[in-house]
Amino acid sequence: MPLATIAIFAGTLITTNPAPEQSAQAAFDAVAGEFPSINATVMVEGEIVWEAAGGVLRQPGNGPDQDYNVYSVAKMLTGMAYLHLVAEGEITLDRPVRDIDPDLPESFAPVTLRHLLTHTSGIRHYVSDQDWIDFSNLRCDTPADAVAYFAGDRLTFDPGMRTRYSTFGFVLLSHLLFELTGAPSYDAAMTEVLGDVYLARTDSVGADKAENFHRDREPSRAGDWFVLDDLSAECKFGGGGLLASSRDLAAMGQALTDGSVADISAEMELLQPGHLPSGEVIGTVFGMTVGFSDSMQVHYALHSGGSPGGRSFIIVLLEPQVSVAITANADGEAFTDLAIRLARLFAGFPETAD
DSSP states (O other), X not given: OOGGGGGGGOSOEEEEOSOHHHHHHHHHHHHHTTSSXXXXXXXXXXEEEEEEEEXXXXXXTOXXXXXXXXXXXXXXXXXXXXXXXXXXXXXXXXXXXXXXXTTSOGGGTTOBHHHHHTTOSOOOOXXXXXXXXXXXXXXXXXXXXXHTTTTXXXXXXXXXXXXXXXXXXXXXXXXXXXXXXXXXSHHHHHHHHHGGXXXXXXXXXXXXXXXXXXXXXXXXXXXXXXXXXXXXXGGGGGGTOEEEOXXXXXXXXXXXXXXXXXXXHHXXXXXXXXXXXXXXXXXXXXXXXXXXXXXXXXXXXXXXXXXXXXXXXXXXXXXXXXXXXXXXXXXXXXXXXXXXXXXXXXXTOEEEOO
């Protein structure tokens, strides 16, 4: 997600909203009719301050504690594990991936953890809808099974020279975390690194989660929705194969603000945009888009996710400590505007001009 996304933080200051709940609900309701089921959670300084549940096909009990496919938001969660390891001095960002797993292809020799975590590795992304379908139809016991799908493909550019978003790069990071910890599963590896901070889990066929829907591009018409049977993102692991509720996503985001992942001073140092040799800014580090809003004087981290069967968004304001998570069980427009508005409302920031 480009840094320009956060331009919404800037603008003409108007007035602080003294009762954010009403404005938050109105903003949520304006979006909820576009999805079969959608939930949102806002946390401030470790406490849930507002939640909402809606959607045109929402079932009773399908609220903010219900798991959904969060897709690429998993990259931010994976990045948090590496952020902790780097902050604790257990690994360095410039460690070559073949130093961790010598059995990886020789073509991966110049690739480092830094390249993977900043989408500058040259490892490819999906090249077509069919490529996405073929990978989604795989079934994987470990990340190594998934890496085999793309390991034989050449790098698309020299590592460190360009940025190109890559789910497969984060699938490889999932495998490397598996190798670094020696844990018996990806969830166990994440728990070993993050402890109680890790509240997600890997997807699988038949997993306990909200039904995942798809539609034929006609909004607000329940008849256009249909269930995607046996949908599983299990081979994506930390690149997009995790399940979580809006409540648990928000709590994981809060862990970035309270020192649970790493010392705050270390986080502030590590969560800084980098630069390519060309001078181009690299706004994505540790699997999350990061930056600083001059108008609001706040550091932020965020990520969105979406594929047939799910849509999600998380934004974390590091100061003040605000975390907003939105999850839905079908794809659609990104929740960027809604999430940022909720963050502004509950941080007590003035509204901006349209």
